[in-house]
Amino acid sequence: MTHDMAGTRVAFLVAPEGVEQLELTEPWAAVRDAGGDPVLVSTHPGTVQAFHHLDRADRFAVDETLDTARSADFDALVLPGGVANPDFLRTQPQAVRFTREFVDAGRPIAVICHGPWTLIEADAVRGRRITIWPSLRTDLRGAGARWVDEEVVVCVDGPNPLISSRRPDDLKAFCAAIVDHVRPVRDTGVGPHAGFGPHNGAGTSRPAGAGLSDAEAARQVAGQTSADRRAADVFARESGGAGTDTEAARASADDLR
Numbered sequence: 001m002t003h004d005m006a007g008t009r010v011a012f013l014v015a016p017e018g019v020e021q022l023e024l025t026e027p028w029a030a031v032r033d034a035g036g037d038p039v040l041v042s043t044h045p046g047t048v049q050a051f052h053h054l055d056r057a058d059r060f061a062v063d064e065t066l067d068t069a070r071s072a073d074f075d076a077l078v079l080p081g082g083v084a085n086p087d088f089l090r091t092q093p094q095a096v097r098f099t100r101e102f103v104d105a106g107r108p109i110a111v112i113c114h115g116p117w118t119l120i121e122a123d124a125v126r127g128r129r130i131t132i133w134p135s136l137r138t139d140l141r142g143a144g145a146r147w148v149d150e151e152v153v154v155c156v157d158g159p160n161p162l163i164s165s166r167r168p169d170d171l172k173a174f175c176a177a178i179v180d181h182v183r184p185v186r187d188t189g190v191g192p193h194a195g196f197g198p199h200n201g202a203g204t205s206r207p208a209g210a211g212l213s214d215a216e217a218a219r220q221v222a223g224q225t226s227a228d229r230r231a232a233d234v235f236a237r238e239s240g241g242a243g244t245d246t247e248a249a250r251a252s253a254d255d256l257r
Contacts, residue, residue: 005036007184011064011074013041013095013118014048018084021050021057022168023112027078030175036182039063039074043092051082066094071101076182081113081133081167090121100124103160107185110163110178112170116140129155130164152177 010031012024031038040063042048047059071077077099079086089095100122102109111119113133119125126144131153140147152173155162161181165174 004179005031005034005182008036008075008182009073009184010036010038010076010078010178010182011041011069011071011098012038012078012080013089013098014080015085015088016042016044016046017049017051018082018088019048019050019080020082020085020113020168021052022171023080023082023115024050024060026168026171027080027110027112027175027178030179031078034179038078039069041066041069041098043089043095051084066092066098069098071098071105071107074102074107075185076108076110076178077102078178079109079111079115079118081111081115083114086114086117089118096122106160108161108163108182110174110182112165112174113167116145116164124160125162128158128162129153130162131166132164133166154181 008031012028014024028038040048040060042062043066045062045065047061049059050057079089079099095118099109099118103122103124109119109124111130111132114136116125116130116132116136117139120139120143123143125140127146129146129148130140131148131150132140134149137147149166151170152163152165154177155164163174163177163181165171165177
């Protein structure tokens with residue numbers, strides 16, 4: 001186990017329901033195992049309901065809510081995906097403001113899958129190079145971003161470092177980029193690219209291998225668009241259907257601790 005992130009406090013911002021579980025638990029474990037302190041932040045107290053794509057998965061206990069969480073108390077922000085998760089967050093002014101504060105402070109944000117919807121709402125992708133789930137290409141380009149098809153991209157051309165990946169298959173590279181580049185800054189003030197830089201002299205980008213062909217990308221976009229609609233229906237039907245017992249959630253969330 002390395003301790004490259006010792007002293008680093010990282011906010012994981014998620015909605016009460018809909019976060020893709022692996023995109024929460026894998027980066028969380030990477031931060032924790034590197035000596036960092038991951039913190040689950042949401043809009044409401046209690047627990048959040050994670051999903052394995054369209055199926056309900058585990059519940060996880062919220063550490064801090066946006067009513068009390070201060071962006072200045074964190075060194076970096078992680079925005080996991082899932083369809084309903086960022087779709088909800090981008091409608092919440094507190095979540096959008098919290099996200100924007102990391103940009104303005106020059107602190108790193110790591111985002112995967114559908115997570116950029118919150119960044120778009122915060123006007124945080126304009127002029128940035130980013131890789132993300134193909135169905136968001138039009139959204140990102142409309143917001144002024146440059147979408148590329150790579151496993152992970154670390155963009156430092158902008159007000160804050162931006163780490164991005166496309167999907168769960170990219171989590172190994174995504175987690176490595178977070179551990180490689182995020183370090184404590186809360187005691188040293190804020191500023192452009194504060195708390196960012198490889199711990200081991202590694203470069204600032206990990207290009208993927210061959211990208212998707214146009215036909216493959218089109219198939220993925222079509223499939224995900226259909227999945228997005230199905231997911232929205234599922235979440236609409238099932239919202240409020242599960243309890244929010246904090247102790248039960250803590251028992252099921254041992255892998256986050």
